[in-house]
Amino acid sequence: MSQAKERITAFDFARALAIFGMIIVNYKLAMQAESGGSAWLQAIAGLFEGRASALFVVLAGIGVALMTSKARNSMNGELIRQSRNSLYKRAAFLFIAGVLLLLMGWSADILHYYAVFMLVAAVLITVSDNKILGLFSMILVASQLFLVMFDYTKGWNLSFKDYTGFWTIEGFIRNLLFNGFHPIFPWLSFFLIGMWIGRKRWLNKExxxxxxxxxxxxxxxxxxxxxxxxxxxxxxxxxxxxxxxxxxxxxxxxxxxxxxxxxxxxxxxxxxxxxxxxxxNSLLTQAMIHTGQLSLTHYIGHVVIGIGFLMTVSYLENGSLSFAVAYGTVYFIISIIFSSLWRKWMKRGPIELIMRKWC
Missing domain, CATH: 1.10.287 (Helix Hairpins)
Structure with a gap:
């Protein structure tokens, strides 16, 4: 297997792990599950908090860097224009998908933040590595200063579950930029460092x-x-x-x-x-790779299907950590099986196919 192919499939494998971690964290959040589990289970569930999403965003940055490498390296005006248009369309698609999830009541959505990341990536295609690192540093410093200058709790209730005024212009922008679940300041930093890593040879075998x-x-x-x-x-x-x-x-x-x-x-x-x-060549590795290739489908699915089912049977806010972890694990296993079967017939996942036609 070539190094490029190995690298791409390894990123898919990592995406599958990120999706698993996000499922566990999001189900724990949705079920308000802070109890009902042993100390070791609480510790394991806690390890995923903020780490799975960070991995997902870093991988997105790496993916965009690889996707736009031909345009960047050639500096061909037409290729750059095509890459930018593709990223603009992806941003629009992800923003619409994210807003639909928000309207369904999923306040922890990450897709509408992703839309902004894609817009930034479109602008930065031809920017030097040093400038990307400079922007990364500026966002990081600004984010820390914002925590001192502004009220991080503004809009949130005590449990950090409900956000007052979210659908106002002020509330939406504040949530998007500063104190949402994955605000641009500093979450754009994860994406930028992913773009920077994607341009390097760091991940080669040597x-x-x-x-x-x-x-x-x-x-x-x-x-x-x-x-x-x-x-x-x-x-x-x-x-x-x-x-x-x-x-x-x-x-x-x-x-x-x-x-x-x-x-x-x-x-x-x-x-x-x-x-x-x-x-x-192992079946499990291939299954995980296929699951990572359907990551957008599984992200939307774990909200619409996974949480939707619990809402239907009135068992969403049961508060049991053990149940949240067990339910998330079973859902992920089903996702792996679905991915393996789907990839036998189709190259892309259901949502990925729709986005591909859009973009």
Whole structure:
């Protein structure tokens, strides 16, 4: 298998893992499941929070970088125009899909944020690597400053489930840019670093072990910095304020959370490269790759079908973590089986086919 093909299928494998993590986190959120599970189950479920989505967004950035590489490398005006138009159309499609999910009551949607990422990517096709890193840094610094300058809780109720004034212009923009589930500041940083990584040769076979070592080390370092900063500043700021400024949970998304999330995402991608390289022909690996190739279908499906079913049977807000994890795991297994069967007949998933015709 060529390195390019291996890299792409490894990214699909990683997308499948990201989808699994997002399903667990989103079902836990939808069911308000904070209890009903052992300590180890709570710890495992907590590991996915903000990490699965971060992995998903980093992979999106890498994917866009690979998709537009021919236009960027050739600097052919027509190719650049075609790539931009394709990204504009994808942005429109994802925005409409995201708004439809929001109208269905799914407040944690990520697709309408993705739409903005695609618009930014269209503008940045011909921009240098250094400028992308510069924009990444600016967004990260601005995001941390915004946490100090503005009220992060504005619009949210105490449980961070309902957002007052979301459908007003002010509320929608505030949620989109600052204090939604995946706000542009700083979530665009994940996408930009993905674009930057996608332009590099970091993930080639000869660099893989270094990337894995550095990314795992980075995760430990940033989590440790967070832990000690919270511990040392708590007596002065209060534990709540220290966690707000230096924690590594996705809400609020601090600078340390972004750095830790990037490192953990890159580590998982590197591990996926090893797995696909060694076990490419196994049925499970192929099934996971096919699941990742249908990631947009599964993202929409886990909301419309998975959560929709629980709403229909009036069992959505049951509050049991054990049930949320079990239900999410079963749903993901069904998704794997569906993906394997579907890919025998069709190259793209149902939603991917619709988007392909649109774009």
């Amino acid at each position: 660099n893989r072990s270094k990337v894995l070592l550095y990314s795992l080390s980075g995760t430990v370092v940033f989590e440790s910095i967070s832990f000690f900063l919270v511990k040392w500043t708590s007596p002065v700021l209060s534990n709540e304020a220290a966690t707000y400024l230096f924690g590594t949970k996705p809400m609020p998304p601090t600078m340390l959370y972004v750095f830790s999330g990037i490192c953990s995402a890159v580590a998982i991608i590197a591990i996926c490269l090893y797995v696909v390289d060694k076990f490419e």
